[in-house]
Amino acid sequence: MADPEHRGPRPTGFDTLTLHAGQRPDAATGARATPIYQSASFVFPDTDFAVGLFNIERAGHVYSRLSNPTNAVLEERISALEGGVGAIATASGQAAMHLAVATLASAGDHIVASRSLYGGTHNLLEYTLPRFGIETTFVDPRSPNDFAAAIRDSTKLLFGEILGNPGLEVLDIPRVAEVAHAAGLPLMVDATFATPWLAKPLDFGTDIVVHSATKFLSGHGIVIGGLLVDGGTFDWEASGRFPTLTEPYVGFHDLVFAEEFGPQAFITRARKEGMRDFGACMAPTTAFHILQGLETLPLRMAKHVENTRRVVAFLDAHDAVASVSYPELPGHPDHELAGKLLPKGAGAVFSFELEGGREAGRVFIESLSLFSHLANVGDAKSLVIHPASTTHHRMDTQALAAAGIGEGLVRLSIGLEDPRDLIDDLGRALRRASRA
């Protein structure tokens, strides 16, 4: 039996990692901030070292599509914050998602995914990947049994968002991970809405984490970027389902990634093949901006959550609001699960349903002053969108209902303003909407 008296050293604190992980003062200049290495390529010391870099026997950088020193700091930092073995910075969250799928799945393979997903991810899985022979079965994110029932011999991945979009369904990661692992499959989780400050999916059994770093990680709505994090936990060889990692890869001189790199097999193949061939790399200046955002992630997320709780309480008590969907509310179906997986808060993006339907939604949106009407979340500034009059305006009432979107549904991303000003802004708009 394990002796409870055994104690390992205290790990470096989260707040310290957000500032220091992956970077030391620049050896060449002493620069304390992470320099932006705005260079496409890096000079080889000699030809043998060059060959060594290409052959994965030397550590270093060749070409910024494959790796870049600024990006590498961000990659190490998010790995440290999530508790993984390594990461890759990509051009967008969508690129990170694609990189993960392309590393594991080939034509004829299959994915089981939550049906409560960001629209862009849904499009990728539902419409685009099938053109390349990769199919997805969408299931209820609240039913681990549905995930299990949808698994086929060709399945390569189970996928969901820790907080579903837009309904904030909380993915029961421990149970879905159990389903995945019982079938010899990895679980990948999009943790964009949570960030590692609110929850580390790897701690609950997730194997791979993806982020849209555009959102809370960068935090200021100024860049597009994605991150793919390998937990290093999944045993690809024991599974027997992953030839891309366990069989010789002719594209790299018959290298067998799982044999050669052990726990780093997935992230190594993703870089050596996916970044080499698909090339959806992050610009180093983007990495710098995201690193700047990460430095204040703990401070910002605490304030995002604090403000969100104030706004949720206001809306929940308002006569012009039919319902509020936020997992911290007792009536939310995932209230208990959210307390377990997201004890510091259920994020700063949520939706509510206006009384008065589509027209009320339109008036509400147009009456707001502080909230910006746009297609993004996770900005320092508060944001709003009304799907029925914007992203989903072509859908009739029935189609909206099928997608789980009410005509009066409004999604908010709560920023860092004084919450009293946000509440005043929402109150004014609600009064106008109720007269619509």
Place this chain on the structure above:
Amino acid sequence: MSGTRIEVAGASAYVGTGSGKPEPDAPCVAFVHGAGMDHTVWALPARHFARKGLRVLAPDLPGHGRSTGPARSTIPAMADWLADVFDAAGVEQAAVVGHSMGSLVAWQFAQGHADRCRALALLGTSMPMPVTDMLLNAAKDNHHAAFDMANAWSHSPGGSLGANDNPGVWMLGAGERLLERSGPGVFHADLAACNAFNADEADGAVTCPALVIAGDEDRMTPARAGLDVASHLAGAKVVRLAGCGHAMLSERPNEILDALIDVVTER
């Protein structure tokens, strides 16, 4: 292929080859990993020497990684097993490189099988190699704290914040995951073997060229201990890595390879 399997002492041994395809008469280099580890720690140097045409043997010790059979409980037993690997692989002689516990195995092999060791490289070494009761007891109980201790103490203070040369790899995470893959009892067997090791019990002599690589911020095998080992190896070359911890293959992969090239390829 990245490695091969051979039958050794009635069990299946996995031997990493650095994906090499050497000529039959190619000189050989053998790598011996540390406690709780496996051949993957040698991925970069193994691939380098394989590309250079050397025959690479980077075995997973018994019970480690992909090798079956019980973990050996003493350093001499591990060195004897290494000799069995040479026999099974048809290798007469090799440069032998060991890290941490593997450095003890390499040294034991070099003094007990002097004719089979053409060069010796000891990374992060110490003789004796005492292990704290705190770590031993946690490992004995297969408690995760043993991995946490070993992993944390294996990195220099600077290294514990990352910033290694291998793009995108978080060293602490990678080290922890590798230790977590070791089977029940294996890590304790390794640590106990290190703790019990007594160089004075060996009666042979190391006669081949030797290299000792010491990290100035090594908290597991302090640099002064490595220098002491070097002082007992005639003509040993010493490479000290400033700011480097015990996990030197992660913290300084390029400098380690640079240091190894001469001693491994010397004819």
